[in-house]
Amino acid sequence: MKFPVEKLPNIEFKVDEPLSKYTFTKTGGNADVLAFPKTRVELVEIVNTAREDDIDITIIGNASNLIIKDGGIRGIVIILPNFKKIEVHGDKVTAEAGATIIDTTIAAQKASLTGIEFAAGIPGSVGGAVFMNAGAYGGEIKDVFDSAEVLLPNGNIVTLNHDDMEFSYRHSLVQNNDGIVISATFLLESGDKEKIQAEMDRLNELRRSKQPLEYPSCGSVFKRPTGHFTGPLIIKAGLQGHIIGGAQVSMKHAGFIVNINHATATDYMDLIHLIQRTINDKFDIKLQTEVRIIGEDTK
Known part of the structure; x- marks a missing residue:
């Protein structure tokens, strides 16, 4: 059954959309329907509609560490470029799922917060990084993770803390429970702004030279x-x-x-x-x- 886009006329959808336009590999077949929710309400509406009609849901994030097969994806595919707000409160940085990890590290540096420099060149979204416990240069998301808001398949939004997420190498709980990360909060430490930038620059140069x-x-x-x-x-x-x-x-x-x-x-x-x-x-x-x-x- 195809997702009934007519039930949600205020939400942006693209039908039979080539996913090669969104993946970092520039490959992948078409999505039956691709959704671009702008708010949490719209996201919940999409999930609830899909659940009512027993339609599969797929989140593709920033599609940087992803291969979508040439046959494409059935059901509804959701992408969250509109969810990109980043806020700093004390020693915590909260970023919505569609924000990039790179932008999150930049916000931390501007606030003189250290600990997430390892992720300065990771091209993924915050949601994808939490989903797979992304890591680089000796650091992993679990090292700085505080909590996340997660939309469950039943339509409820819950807050999961570090222990709830069951992090391991390139794994988190949301890979098992079909949850959708809406936002994540990272717990960092006060640091020297110039030293933080220098470390980010060093790791980015290392990435450019080797990748x-x-x-x-x-x-x-x-x-x-x-x-x-x-x-x-x-x-x-x-x-x-x-x-x-x-x-x-x-x-x-x-x-x-x-x-x-x-x-x-x-x-x-x-x-x-x-x-x-x-x-x-x-x-x-x-x-x-x-x-x-x-x-x-x-x-």
Whole structure:
């Protein structure tokens, strides 16, 4: 059943919308319906309408660590670019789910708050970062997380604290309970504004020097296997630079797959599976994907 957009005439919807326009890989099939709620009321209305009609709901956030398959997504897809307010109160920064983590770190720096510098170059949204406990350069969201407002599938909005979220490596509770992060609050410490900026600049320069930011990609593709680093394993397996279709194992960082020539999501998936098979065959190591993979295969 298609989402009944006519029931909610005041909300912005796009029907049969190409999701490749929204993903960092520039790949992905169409959404049956893509929704752009502007307020919490509109978001709750969408969720309640979908629940009443038993329609699947998918949140895609900033789509930076995401692969949407070429068959697209059925049901209703929600994106939250209108949810981007960031506020500072004392030693806490509260950001709505659609705000970027980068903008959140900038707000913290301007308020002389330290602790979240590790995320200064993570391109995802706050909601997505909480959803997957995003991390970089030795820090993770769980290290600075205080609480989050989460919309549950039953339409209720609850506040979940740090212990409620059951954080682990690239995991949080909302991956299991189908909750939608509306906002998150981060608990930071007072610091020196110039030193905070210097650390952010250092990490961003490190990111620029080591990661293939010049190409579309989905970020780090694989979780780090215990006792190993993914990039060196892929290099040792002889797969750096390997191309399938328009997707390539990055020559700059083998843990990334980049879109060098109009790649499809299927190109990405085929390359991911090749890497997993090869690493398992050569080193008896099972690589698990860090990137979130959703949607349907083409028929």
